[in-house]
């Protein structure tokens with residue numbers, strides 16, 4: 001497993017360096033690389049047999065099989081298309097690629113970003129980027145939806161910067177580390193700007209306001225007319241103002 005991760009890291013680093021746009025035919029290049037991998041594995045198996053060496057990996061011959069051409073000289077590979085993983089003939093790769101490039105241009109993003117968009121929507125979370133709860137070992141996450149590649153980039157940017165705690169852990173995180181989920185700062189800001197806001201006007205959910213009240217950052221006052229509840233007026237406490245001032249540095 002350790003070696004596998006190292007290998008993944010190496011592949012990521014090399015992929016970063018590779019300028020794929022400089023390669024005129026991706027189909028040709030893929031066939032060339034498949035052939036060269038096939039030749040290397042065959043040479044390894046031949047040598048191992050003669051040297052009386054048992055190769056550890058029993059999957060090598062199976063891997064080799066996937067590198068070979070079929071009876072018609074064809075190879076089939078999987079690629080992402082229209083948000084799904086589909087099988088295509090390697091010889092159709094350049095046509096598929098030209099269509100993808102045209103779509104990328106239409107959306108105003110690079111081909112690689114458009115490819116990532118296709119991979120994301122075909123993946124586990126579909127058209128959402130998820131932000132995991134920052135509590136170690138918690139598996140709850142918040143989803144940010146996107147509808148096109150540009151919105152995906154924005155969602156990814158938010159997901160990589162935003163600190164978020166689920167409702168099970170935000171109280172503990174605040175009491176122990178003074179950490180507050182990033183999405184609550186704009187709420188505090190709005191309340192600070194116009195004290196006495198109603199819950200709706202804070203832009204927060206009722207549950208968020210209850211949390212802010214429970215950790216002492218806001219007070220919630222009932223406004224009644226006779227016995228009728230008119231609304232809740234929400235005001236920042238001194239602690240709430242301090243937390244907000246600190247965040248604005």
Ligand SMILES: [Zn+2]
Nearest residue numbers: 133138166169
């Ligand atoms: Zn959590």
